[in-house]
Amino acid sequence: MSAVIQLDALSKDYFTDAGAVSVLKGVSLTISRGEFVAIMGPSGSGKSTLMNILGCLDIPSGGAYRLDGTDIGTLPESELARLRGQVIGFVFQGFNLLPRMSLGNNVALPLVYQHVGKSERLTRAADMLSRVGLGHLVDSLPTRISGGQQQRVAIARALVTRPSLILADEPTGNLDSHTGREIMELFQRINREQGITLVLVTHDMSVARYAQRLVYLKDGVLAYDGPVAEFQGVTA
Amino acid sequence: MIATLLGEAWQAMLANRLRTFLTALGITIGVAAVVLMVAIGQGTQQKVIGTINSMGANLLIVNSASARSGGVRSGMGGMPTLTLGDVAAIHELAPTLYASPISTGFVQLVYGPNNWNTSALGVNTEYLELRDWRVERGRSFSESDISSATRVVILGQKVVENLFDSEDPIGQVIRVKGQPFTVIGVLSQKGQSMDGRDQDDSIIVPVTTAQRQLLGGPFRTAVGMIMVQAESSASLNSLERQITELLRQRHHIREKAENDFGVTNMTSVAETASEVTGMLSLLLGAIASISLFVGGIGIMNIMLVSVTERTREIGIRMAIGADRRTILTQFLLESIIITVTGGVIGILLGAGLATAIGKLAEIPVHVTAQPILLAFGVSVAVGVFFGLYPARKASRLRPIEALRFQ
Ligand SMILES: Nc1ncnc2c1ncn2[C@@H]1O[C@H](COP(=O)(O)OP(=O)(O)OP(=O)(O)O)[C@@H](O)[C@H]1O
Ligand SMILES: [Mg+2]
Numbered sequence: 001m002s003a004v005i006q007l008d009a010l011s012k013d014y015f016t017d018a019g020a021v022s023v024l025k026g027v028s029l030t031i032s033r034g035e036f037v038a039i040m041g042p043s044g045s046g047k048s049t050l051m052n053i054l055g056c057l058d059i060p061s062g063g064a065y066r067l068d069g070t071d072i073g074t075l076p077e078s079e080l081a082r083l084r085g086q087v088i089g090f091v092f093q094g095f096n097l098l099p100r101m102s103l104g105n106n107v108a109l110p111l112v113y114q115h116v117g118k119s120e121r122l123t124r125a126a127d128m129l130s131r132v133g134l135g136h137l138v139d140s141l142p143t144r145i146s147g148g149q150q151q152r153v154a155i156a157r158a159l160v161t162r163p164s165l166i167l168a169d170e171p172t173g174n175l176d177s178h179t180g181r182e183i184m185e186l187f188q189r190i191n192r193e194q195g196i197t198l199v200l201v202t203h204d205m206s207v208a209r210y211a212q213r214l215v216y217l218k219d220g221v222l223a224y225d226g227p228v229a230e231f232q233g234v235t236a
Numbered sequence: 237m238i239a240t241l242l243g244e245a246w247q248a249m250l251a252n253r254l255r256t257f258l259t260a261l262g263i264t265i266g267v268a269a270v271v272l273m274v275a276i277g278q279g280t281q282q283k284v285i286g287t288i289n290s291m292g293a294n295l296l297i298v299n300s301a302s303a304r305s306g307g308v309r310s311g312m313g314g315m316p317t318l319t320l321g322d323v324a325a326i327h328e329l330a331p332t333l334y335a336s337p338i339s340t341g342f343v344q345l346v347y348g349p350n351n352w353n354t355s356a357l358g359v360n361t362e363y364l365e366l367r368d369w370r371v372e373r374g375r376s377f378s379e380s381d382i383s384s385a386t387r388v389v390i391l392g393q394k395v396v397e398n399l400f401d402s403e404d405p406i407g408q409v410i411r412v413k414g415q416p417f418t419v420i421g422v423l424s425q426k427g428q429s430m431d432g433r434d435q436d437d438s439i440i441v442p443v444t445t446a447q448r449q450l451l452g453g454p455f456r457t458a459v460g461m462i463m464v465q466a467e468s469s470a471s472l473n474s475l476e477r478q479i480t481e482l483l484r485q486r487h488h489i490r491e492k493a494e495n496d497f498g499v500t501n502m503t504s505v506a507e508t509a510s511e512v513t514g515m516l517s518l519l520l521g522a523i524a525s526i527s528l529f530v531g532g533i534g535i536m537n538i539m540l541v542s543v544t545e546r547t548r549e550i551g552i553r554m555a556i557g558a559d560r561r562t563i564l565t566q567f568l569l570e571s572i573i574i575t576v577t578g579g580v581i582g583i584l585l586g587a588g589l590a591t592a593i594g595k596l597a598e599i600p601v602h603v604t605a606q607p608i609l610l611a612f613g614v615s616v617a618v619g620v621f622f623g624l625y626p627a628r629k630a631s632r633l634r635p636i637e638a639l640r641f642q
Contacts, residue, residue, distance in 0.1 A: 057555055058636040078559045084635070085557020096552045096639070100251055112240050113557040157556065 003066070004165055004197045005031040005054060010063035011220075012049050023049045025220040026063065033164070036191045036198045038208035038228065041217035047201045050217065051169045054199065055090045056080045068164070085113050089158025091168035091200075095150040097142040097157075103129060104138035107157045114161060128156040132186060148179035155186060159196075166190065168200040172207055184210045238569075241562070245570040248542075259538045260578030263618065266528030267582025267611045268589065273524040274607035275590035277517025279600035284513050288506040290426070292367045294469050295502040296476055298322075298462040298483070316458035317496045320443070322486060323360070323462055329482055330475065333466065336363040337443045337459035341451045345399060345439070346411040352398040355438045356412065358446025358459075366465050374406040374421030377442055385444035387412075390421040394437040413450055417441070469503050476501055521607065525614075531578070532618040539571050539626035550630050551638030564631040571623025572616060579615025583608050 012024040023046045031037055041047050052058040053065060056072060065072050067083060075083075084090070097106050108125035116124070129135050132152040134145075142150055151171060158166055168187070172180035188210050191198045202208050214231050216224035223234045249256040300316035318337070326335045339358040345351060357363070361377050364370070371390060381388055389412060396405055405419045426435040447456050464479065466472045476499050483497055543550070550563055587603045594601035 052636050055555070056635075057639065058634070078561070081554065081557060081559035084555060090555050092639075096548075096555070098549060098552060100247065109553070110556040112237065113553075113559070113562060115237055118240070161557070 002033050002069075003030050004033050004035075004068060005029065005199070006064075006066040006069075008064040008066075010050075010053065010060050010065055012046070012053065012058075013061045023220050024053075024060075027217075027220070027222060028063075029215065029222065029225065031197060031199065033197055034191070034195045035213060036188070036211045037200075037213045037215060038211035039199065039201045039215045039217060040203065040205075040208055041223070043203075045217045046220045047217055048169055051167055051199070051201055055088055055167045056083050057090070081113075085110060086161055087163055087165060089161065089163040089166045091151070091154050091158050091166065091171045093170040093173040095142070095147070095154045095174075097150055097153055099141070099143055102139050102141060103134065103145070103153050106142060106153060107160050110157060110161045124160055125156075128160045129153070131159075132156045146179075148175050148182060151175060151179075151183055152186065155183070155190075159190065163196065165197045165199070168198070170201050170203070172202065172204065177206075180204070180207060237562075238565070241566050241569055242573070245566060245573050248546075248570055249573065252542075255538060256574060259534055260574050260581070262531030262534035263528070263575045263578030263615055264531075264582040264585060266524070266531040267579045267615055268586035269524035269527050270521055270611050270614070271583055271586025271603070271607055272590050272593075272601075273520035274517055275586070275601040275603045276593075276599060277513065277520045278604060278607075279594065279602040281510060281513035281517060282602050283600040284509045285506060288502065288509055290368075291502060292463075292465060294466040294472055295366070296464045296466065296472065296479065297500045297502060298464065298479060299498040299500065300458060300460050316454050316460055317487060318459050318462055318483075319457065320459060322483060323459070325482055325486055326462065326464060326479060329478060330464075333464060333475075334362040334366045335462060335464045336360045336366055337462050338363070339443060339446050339451055339455050339458075339460045341446070341455070343413050343439070343450055345395065346414075347399045347408065350399050350401075352395060354392070354395055356446060356450055357438055357440050358443035358451065359440060360443055363440070363463070366463050369426065370424045371421040372424040373404075374419070376421060377440075382442045382444055385442060385448050387415060387417045387445060387449065388420045388442065389417040390423060390440040391419055392423050392436040392438045393425050394434055395439055396422055412439070412441070415449055472501055472503055528611075528614060528618065532575075532622040535571050535575060535619065536622035536626060538574075539567065539623050540629070542570070543567060543626045543630040546630075547633065547638050547641040550633055551635055551641065554633070554635035554638060560631040564627045567627035567630050568620065568623050571627070572619035575615040575619030575623075576612075579612055582615070583611055586611070 007027050007029040009026045009028055010024055011022065011026055014021045014023060027050065039047050039050065049058070053060050060073065068087065072080065072083070098109070101109070104122060104125050107128055108121040111121040111124060126135065126138050129138055132155055134149060134152055134156070137145060137149070142153065172183050175183060184207055187198060187200065190196050200211070208214055209228055211228055214224065214226065214228040215222060216231070216234055218234060224231060298318060300318045320337060323335055323337045336359045340355055342353060343356045344353050360382055361379060364376055374390070376390065377388065389410070391405060399405070399410060405422060408419050409416045410419060411417070423436070423440070441450065443459065464475070466475045480495065480499055484495065487496055489495060553563065587608065590601040590603050593599055
């Protein structure tokens, strides 16, 4: 099994008026192709910080991050943009759809940046929307649909470029438990049927159970890394 | 990709219609002002040059009395020093060229119950050729009219209108300064002269007749000025030197003494006038450009607001694969679309206004392609220049910082 993500003593410091804050303090982690990993941990433990680095939206302060074997610390911004567009699909807690654009165009937008022609963009976007069960809403606006539907659209947008890695930061955080379960079943299907590597952050143990592996982050270090089923909680 | 970005830029502008309109309006006004001002400037230039050229081509004007400033003087101010002998001498110098004396004075005309005050020009038979004037009806002077100083007169259109009701003036006898003159011809319409006088409001008589019958004092023997036409503009300067030399001899002017006459080269006057009015065009255009510049600052302002407002959107686009250059292009396209739209409307508005002003206010305007193309180019440049900073600002954002922006 080849490693998609390889973190070696990864650290991240923020510099604020109050001084430097160490948020990630040496995280080493390897995630293989096709894995489904849940990241948990108390608020402020650095989960989002880690996800943003994994998604090439932010850069680490120290240590190394290899994505598909490439050390992203050495890459220029244009290469990072290419990775975000081709290798990674990011799903946010707040959906982050463009409000004035139809669902079809929202889903097709990543393909614009991959220089895919217009007709192919639209068929692929429509196809992807159908797969998340929203084929009938291609022309609707994001502001006219429910949160659960918006998150499906966001997932469709993340999948449309056929990435090898999906990162989701609290994708069910803004949804009720029923809708959350539907979204998680969708994720599970994507992972099982397409073999896409999946890393998601959650506060909800019932959400984490959809994953195979659980990583527990506490104060910027790993407190647990193992099968979800064997997780017993972390002592303070 | 560019097509898609253009479409998106268009959508973004439509989403903020009023703001886009007001921003574009700044450019519209700026461009319209430039086009209008340059049209007025160029119209003035054309008119001035046209009037100078209408005097006749390749003219030298020799003024009686010194004209140190080089300007055109009527010769009525100082003591006239030129004579018909001078004209004859110039003719001998260059037999193939036209040369005519001109003596002017105001005269009262009477015909039946009508009377009119106008200026009389005493000239020779070559004057009409010199000025490229035509006799519309009747005939011109003959040599014998000049040599025997006959009382014949050729009338300008304005004079005909004021003196005669409907009858044919040819062959009629009018009184000029109380003396009977026979009308032998009528000049065709000519319009205003360079100094704004109505060229149709004058009469022409043989210079000898003018000297003896109409003009008093020194003009009984002298002439006000002499007009000479060179063969080509190239020979003007040497002709000017020759005439100066000739007249210095004839007037017995010593080595170091100043001329008692002045020679004005009308071609160089035309060149100077063209330069001056060209400067006027430039100046008007430059002043109008200020409003274009202000419009550009408006663009920058709005684009900065737009970038700030859409920081999150920029973050989202970056998170799904947009690189910096694409973000830069997107915002640059938006500002270029605004300026080009505003610019095109401004060109139409400016050209329309110029044409309307030309018709209504009788200000000479001349709409040419050059300032229009220039204004179009400038509005694109303004879009790029003032859009570049906000667009760079947008593209320089870190994706995570853009995404966190509230
Ligand atoms: N841009 C920043 N500047 C300074 N400090 C930051 C910045 N972003 C995050 N932090 C700090 O880093 C720490 C970790 O933040 P992070 O968002 O990674 O936590 P989290 O585990 O995702 O929390 P939650 O579960 O609430 O989402 C927090 O203490 C936060 O205040
Ligand atoms: Mg978080």
